[in-house]
Amino acid sequence: MAGQTIEFKGKTLELDEDGFLQDPDLWDEEIAEFFAKEESIPELTEEHWKVINYIRDYYLQFGIAPMIRKIGKACDMPVKHMYQIFPTGLDKGACRCAGLPKPTGCV
Amino acid sequence: MADMKIEVPRLQRDAFADKQCHRAHADHMETINLPPELVDNWQQRALEKMEQLLGRYRSLRDYLDICVRCGSCADKCPFFLGTGDPKNMPVARAELLRKVYRYYFTAAGWLPDLGRAEPLTEEVLNEWYTYFYQCSECRRCSVFCPYGIDTAEITMAAREIMASIGVANKYITEVLANVYRTGNNIGIPAPAWADNLEFLEDDIQEDTGVDVKMPVDQEGADVLLVPPSADNFVNLDTMMGYGKVFHAAGISWTTATYASEAANFGLFLDFNNMKKVNKRIIDAARRLKVKRIVFGECGHAWRVALYMNTLNGPLDFLEVPNPIHCTEFTLDLLKRGAFKLDKSANDEYVVTYHDPCNIARAGGPLEPPRELIRASCNRFEEMPENTTRINTFCCGGGGGLLSDEHMDVRMAGAKMRAMAVQTTNANYLATMCAICKAQLKKVNTHYKLGVEVEGVHGLFGRALVLNGNQEV
Numbered sequence: 001m002a003g004q005t006i007e008f009k010g011k012t013l014e015l016d017e018d019g020f021l022q023d024p025d026l027w028d029e030e031i032a033e034f035f036a037k038e039e040s041i042p043e044l045t046e047e048h049w050k051v052i053n054y055i056r057d058y059y060l061q062f063g064i065a066p067m068i069r070k071i072g073k074a075c076d077m078p079v080k081h082m083y084q085i086f087p088t089g090l091d092k093g094a095c096r097c098a099g100l101p102k103p104t105g106c107v
Numbered sequence: 108m109a110d111m112k113i114e115v116p117r118l119q120r121d122a123f124a125d126k127q128c129h130r131a132h133a134d135h136m137e138t139i140n141l142p143p144e145l146v147d148n149w150q151q152r153a154l155e156k157m158e159q160l161l162g163r164y165r166s167l168r169d170y171l172d173i174c175v176r177c178g179s180c181a182d183k184c185p186f187f188l189g190t191g192d193p194k195n196m197p198v199a200r201a202e203l204l205r206k207v208y209r210y211y212f213t214a215a216g217w218l219p220d221l222g223r224a225e226p227l228t229e230e231v232l233n234e235w236y237t238y239f240y241q242c243s244e245c246r247r248c249s250v251f252c253p254y255g256i257d258t259a260e261i262t263m264a265a266r267e268i269m270a271s272i273g274v275a276n277k278y279i280t281e282v283l284a285n286v287y288r289t290g291n292n293i294g295i296p297a298p299a300w301a302d303n304l305e306f307l308e309d310d311i312q313e314d315t316g317v318d319v320k321m322p323v324d325q326e327g328a329d330v331l332l333v334p335p336s337a338d339n340f341v342n343l344d345t346m347m348g349y350g351k352v353f354h355a356a357g358i359s360w361t362t363a364t365y366a367s368e369a370a371n372f373g374l375f376l377d378f379n380n381m382k383k384v385n386k387r388i389i390d391a392a393r394r395l396k397v398k399r400i401v402f403g404e405c406g407h408a409w410r411v412a413l414y415m416n417t418l419n420g421p422l423d424f425l426e427v428p429n430p431i432h433c434t435e436f437t438l439d440l441l442k443r444g445a446f447k448l449d450k451s452a453n454d455e456y457v458v459t460y461h462d463p464c465n466i467a468r469a470g471g472p473l474e475p476p477r478e479l480i481r482a483s484c485n486r487f488e489e490m491p492e493n494t495t496r497i498n499t500f501c502c503g504g505g506g507g508l509l510s511d512e513h514m515d516v517r518m519a520g521a522k523m524r525a526m527a528v529q530t531t532n533a534n535y536l537a538t539m540c541a542i543c544k545a546q547l548k549k550v551n552t553h554y555k556l557g558v559e560v561e562g563v564h565g566l567f568g569r570a571l572v573l574n575g576n577q578e579v
Contacts, residue, residue: 002130017129017277018511062299067340070306092511104281105293106337106370106405106509106541 008034020095020102024059027099039086039093047085048097050075055098065095065103111491111527115182116191123192126516128240128276128508135277138284139380142273149272150227154211156271160264161212167264170256171208174198180248180258185501186241189519194238197248197258203234204265232274239265240276241516243506244375245464250497262506267377275376278510282372283380290387291336291368297323300367303339307347317573319354321346324395325361331392332360332433333369334403335541342544344561345404348568352437355571356445360401366391369408370541375507385411386419393424400430404562406463406505406540413469432466434475434539434563441482447572453484456559458566459533460489461524461547462499463540473497476539476563483570484535494527502538504546517546518553525554536560 003016009030014022019038021027032052036044044052054074058066068090072079086093091103133143146152161168181187181196193199202223209215209224216224225231244259252258269275285294295303304321311319322328330353338346339362353360366388373381392400402412412430416422422429440446458480467473473496480487494500503521524547528536536547536558547560 062302063296064294064299067303067306067343069310069343070303073306103293104278104510105285105291105340106335107293107341107545 016102018092018102021099022101024099024101027056031099032097035097036093039088039096041086041093041097044097045085047077051077051082051086051090051094052098055094055100059098059100065091065100108489108491108530110493111523111530113182113188113493113523116188118193119191120193123190123195123241123516123519124237126241126513127237128278128510128513131275131277131280135280135284136273136275138287139280141270141275141280141377145273149232152272153227153232153268156268157208157211157264160267161208164260164264166257167260170201170258170261171205173254174201174205174256175254177253179251179253180256183248183251184242185245185247185503185523186243186516186520189503189522190241190516192241194234195241197242200238200242201256201258201261203231203238204261207231232269235265235269236274239269240508240513241520243464243501243503243508243520245501245505246468247464247498247500250468263374266375270377276507276510279372279375279507282370283376283384286368286372286384286387289367290363290365292370292372293336293340295336295340295367297364297367300339300362300364304346304362307339307343307350310343311347311350315573317354319347319350319573321350322361324364325359326395328359328361328395328397330358330360330399330401331366331388331395331397332362332401332403333366333388333408334362335370335405335408336368337541337545338403338562339367342404342541342562342565344565344568345563348562348564348566348571349403349433351568351571351573352440352446352564355573356440361395361397363391363395365394369402369405369412371408371411372507374407374411381411382418385415389415389419389422398426400425401433401436402430403433404539404541404564406465406542410465410469432472432475434472434479437564437567438475438478441479448482448567448570449572450483450485450570452570453535453566454486456484456535456566457486457488457532458484458535458537459487459528459531459558460495460563461502461528461536461538461543462495463538463543464499464501464505466539467495467497467499476537479563479567480537483566488531488533490527491530494523500524500527502540502543502546503550505540505542509542509546514549518550521546521550521554525550525556528556528558529554534558535566537563537566539563
């Protein structure tokens, strides 16, 4: 399966095979909300945004997603709880909502 | 421990025929010096590549010639046992290449009665892409072949031929492109690598009150540790375990941002990339003026590391032996009395151990990880004998199959390993390969194993008493 191009609120978005945004610069909060629905999150709450914003800021600074334990510490949330609010996982659901490319490697 | 009963599945023709990995992206292919897409004259180019490989590896020609189709391998493969698809029997998988070999390189090509021979058509290429990427190159089949055929080498040859005409999977090629861009599989840039290690230093400090350093690019250190980058990203107990070991033994060490990855995905794809990925570890060791290279808990890294000298040697600027596996390194220190351990730190665990295929079937280490585990905990249980050591069953995610779209194949391939874990009372599944760890975490959820998956050094690090050590 190849990636796809979608039209979203006047923007043309290239997505990879797993639905991740190809160009992180095109990200906005509405895209996060749109992705969230596909990641089994009915509505993004304050807690979700805390995690999403941290991941995104870290990515913009370092060019990679933060370690999960780091997210927990920075957002003051147990890892287990983060997996509850992002049921498809932090590497998939949270990173996708934050507009990051899909994490790869031996993870 | 007694053997586990293994039932041969009912044959389901083409059950997994439509399971393919995502195809490589053109930019990743270009980065790793392969054609971005299927080349125009692909048949001719593929046959030229096959001829080149047959000339280079006498073993490959022998493996293609000498199989008598006895079927000893058939029910040994985790992917056949898990999928029931007859083309996942190693003999049938290899036949996909053998029939083309016979057509072009043996008399069977012009006397069809001599044996099954087929031209390389688009349909055959598609089957190659499907089934050579449902093999994790784990080599369990080779243990049972009476002729000593290493079917993994046939898979590797088929993948190399495909790569040369622009056919490869996204996972392997993206990871290789990451290695050239950042030094590691995950794509962690140097500042983030250092930031992660600092975070772990703080974690150890908070936990133990001891100031354990996790160095980066430290010139003149004695040891260059080359871990899988996943250890500095997800398998954090393992990473902290290495740091505690070096600290307790008083050995100066460093990681290298230029070679912040042990894994060598070239092994899964082609010789040129394997050689290039291997070389950068040696370059880093030379630049940092270290005396030794210690490999972290990574399966196929170790398989390539054994040929480090042959591939890019000589390693004469290093002290012998080289390279060293981290479990052998730590065990040697343990035997020389460098550590004080408190096994009760792991009393909440019943531990079992999964042998990564690329370590167990590449000459070990087999016993050192077990000795370290026994030294770190009070309760250790082995899985059945026909699923451990050289008989180990693949985790189901090795060989470049560890991608989300391949989850059905991965979970099917993991069935035997999951069953073996279920024969124990374990709640801690220790292993020493980052692919195994990532895969087994998913297997744990899928098969409801109820285990925590972490490294040997994770367990060892927990038991290590940091302020009670003696001089070596």
